[in-house]
Amino acid sequence: MGKDLTLQTAARRQLLWQELDLLCRLGLGQAPVAAEICAVLRALVGADAAALFWLDEQGRPEGFHHEDSPASVRNLFLNEFHLFTGPGETNIHILARPEGPRVGRLLSPGAAYYRSNSHNLLMRPNGHHYTLDLRVEVQGPRGPVTRAVAALFRAHSAGFCHGFSAAEASLLDRACASLQRAFQPQAAPSHLSAHGATGHVLLDGARLRPLSADAPALQLLQAAHVPGLGLYGAGAAALPANLLALLGLLPGQSRLLPVPRGLLALHISPLHAGTQPTAQDAAHWLLTLQLQRPRQIDVVRRVVELPLTPLQREIAVLAGLGHARADSLALTGVSNAALKKHLGAILEVANVGNWDELGRSLRG
Numbered sequence: 008m009g010k011d012l013t014l015q016t017a018a019r020r021q022l023l024w025q026e027l028d029l030l031c032r033l034g035l036g037q038a039p040v041a042a043e044i045c046a047v048l049r050a051l052v053g054a055d056a057a058a059l060f061w062l063d064e065q066g067r068p069e070g071f072h073h074e075d076s077p078a079s080v081r082n083l084f085l086n087e088f089h090l091f092t093g094p095g096e097t098n099i100h101i102l103a104r105p106e107g108p109r110v111g112r113l114l115s116p117g118a119a120y121y122r123s124n125s126h127n128l129l130m131r132p133n134g135h136h137y138t139l140d141l142r143v144e145v146q147g148p149r150g151p152v153t154r155a156v157a158a159l160f161r162a163h164s165a166g167f168c169h170g171f172s173a174a175e176a177s178l179l180d181r182a183c184a185s186l187q188r189a190f191q192p193q194a195a196p197s198h199l200s201a202h203g204a205t206g207h208v209l210l211d212g213a214r215l216r217p218l219s220a221d222a223p224a225l226q227l228l229q230a231a232h233v234p235g236l237g238l239y240g241a242g243a244a245a246l247p248a249n250l251l252a253l254l255g256l257l258p259g260q261s262r263l264l265p266v267p268r269g270l271l272a273l274h275i276s277p278l279h280a281g282t283q284p285t286a287q288d289a290a291h292w293l294l295t296l297q298l299q300r301p302r303q304i305d306v307v308r309r310v311v312e313l314p315l316t317p318l319q320r321e322i323a324v325l326a327g328l329g330h331a332r333a334d335s336l337a338l339t340g341v342s343n344a345a346l347k348k349h350l351g352a353i354l355e356v357a358n359v360g361n362w363d364e365l366g367r368s369l370r371g
Contacts, residue, residue, distance in 0.1 A: 023051050026311045027182060029324055031189040033303045037061045037155050038265035040189070040304060041072035044157075048182060049074070052139065052175050054159035060099050061155045064147060068099050070232045072267040073133075078239030080132050085237030090128060095119045102140055103153040109183065111176040113138040113158075135160035139171040141179050143186045154190050157182070198302035198329070198370060202269055203227075208246065208294040210275075215258065215292060217246035227296045231266040251275065251294075258292060269300040303328055306369045313356050319349050323357070327369030332362040 027047045030040045037044065038061055045057035058073040073081070083090070091098040097120055102112060113120070116138075120126055130138070143155035159179065161171065206224025208217050220228075220243040228246075229238045235253050238245055247253065254273055256262060261274040273296055277289035306327030310320050318339065325335045336346060350362070359365045 020051065021317065022311060023047050024181075024185075025317055025320060026307065027051075028185045028188070029307045029310070029320070030304070031185045031187075032191075033189075033301070033307070033328075034191060035189070035301055035303065036265050037186070037189045038070055038072075038267060039269050039301055041267045042074075043304065043308070044186070045072060045074050048157060048159060048179065051182070052159055052171075052178050054139070054171075055162055056133070056135070056160045058158045058160070059155060060158075062099075062103060062153055064152060064154075066103060066152050066154075068103075068234065070234070070266065071099075072232065076133050080129055081232070082237035082239050082241075083128060085232065085234055088234070090124045093124070096123050096125050098125060099156055102142060102156045105142070105144060105151055105153060109142040109144065110180040111139060111171070111173070112142075113140050114171060114173075114176060130160075133160065134162050136163050137161040137170040139176060139179055141183060141186075143183055145187055145190045155186060157186065199270065199299040200302055200371075202298045202300040206296040208243075208250070208296070209278075210251075210292040210294060212277075212289040212291050214248070215251055216248045217243065217250050217294075218291075219243050220246060224294075224296050227271060227298060230268070230298075231264065231271055233264075233266075256294075258289075263299065266298070269298050269304075272297045272299050302370045305371055309369050309371070313353075315353060315356060316349075319353050322346070322349055323353050323365065323369065326362055326366040329366060329370075 027044065030043050030047070033040065037059060041059045041061070045059055049057040056074045058071060058076070060071040061069050063069050088098070092100070097113065097116065130136070137160065139159040141157040142153055143157065144151040145154045157179070159171070161169075204223040206221055206227045208220040208224050210217055225238060225241070225243065228236060233253055235247065251257065254264065256273055256275055258275055258277070261272070263270040263272055273294065275292050275294045278291040278293050306324060310323045310327060313320070313323065315323060318341070321339055322335055325338055326332075330338065336343060339346070341349070354360065354365060357365055357368060359368050
C-alpha cells in the first residue's frame with residue numbers, strides 16, 4: 008500500500024513537472040500562463056498559495072498574479088508601491104536583484120522584516136507568514152536580467168504550521184529552468200478565443216480622459232494588474248486620467264496586452280464620421296477591451312488530463328499546437344515506427360481517428 012502511494016505521488020509529480028515545462032515552452036511569456044504556473048508550483052512544493060511577478064527586458068516590474076490576495080491588498084500594491092520601497096523593505100525590486108542565492112532569500116528574513124510594511128501591509132492581510140521565493144534570470148544582451156520572481160506562501164496553521172525547508176527550496180529551484188523558457192522569443196499566438204464579455208470605456212476627445220465605463224471594462228481592467236491601475240471595488244469615476252498611457256495605447260491604436268489568463272485585446276477608435284481623425288477632431292473616443300485566451304494553454308490542460316506517457320503527451324501537444332505529423336519526428340526525436348505506435352495509443356485515448364482530428368479536438 009505504501010509503495011503504491013509512493014509510485015502514485017512520483018507519477019503525479021512527474022506530470023506536474025511536464026505540465027510546467029509545456030506551459031513555459033508555449034512562448035507566451037509568463038503573464039498569460041501565470042495562473043496555471045502558480046497552481047503547478049503550489050502543488051509541486053506544497054503551499055497555501057502562490058504568486059508570480061514578471062518584469063520587462065530592463066528588469067522593471069510589469070505585472071503579477073496572486074492566487075488569494077484580497078482586493079484591498081492588490082490595490083495597495085498597485086497604487087501605493089512607495090510604501091514598500093523604504094529602508095528595511097523587501098519588495099520585488101529587492102528580490103529581483105541579481106545578488107545572493109536565487110532561491111530562499113526569505114527563508115529566514117530576520118526580525119526587521121516582520122516590522123516592515125511589506126510584511127504587515129501585504130503578507131499579514133493575505134494570511135501569509137512564511138515565504139519561499141525564486142528569482143528567474145534570463146540572459147540578455149548585457150548579461151543576466153531578472154524576468155520573474157515566484158513566491159510560495161504558508162500560514163502559521165491551516166495545514167502548514169512550519170516554514171519551508173531547504174529541500175523544498177531546492178525543489179522550487181528546479182522549476183527555474185522551465186520558467187526561463189517562457190521568455191524565449193516565439194511567434195505570436197495564432198489561435199485566440201474570446202473569453203468573457205466585451206468592455207467599453209468612453210473618453211473625451213480633447214484630453215482623452217475617461218468619462219464612463221461599463222461593468223465588463225472595469226472587471227477587465229481590475230484583473231489586468233497593471234501598475235498604477237488598482238481598481239478593485241472602484242467605479243468608473245476612479246479611472247485615472249492617464250489610463251491610455253498606463254495601457255501603452257495611443258488614439259487609433261490596437262494592441263494585445265499580456266495579462267493573467269490571456270491577452271487583453273485593446274482598441275481605441277473615434278466616435279464620429281471621417282477618415283483618420285486626430286484626437287483634436289474627435290468629440291469622443293471609445294476604448295474597447297476583450298480578454299483573448301490563447302488556445303495553446305487549453306491544449307496543454309487537455310493533454311495532461313489524458314492517461315498518456317510523458318512522450319505521448321509531447322506528441323499530442325504538437326498536434327494540438329498545429330504542427331504537421333511529419334514535424335513531430337524531428338521535434339521529439341522518435342523514429343517513424345515509434346511515432347506510429349505512440350500515435351495509435353494517443354488516438355485511442357483521445358477517441359479520434361487521425362492526426363488532424365486530434366489537433367482539432369485538443370484546440371476545442
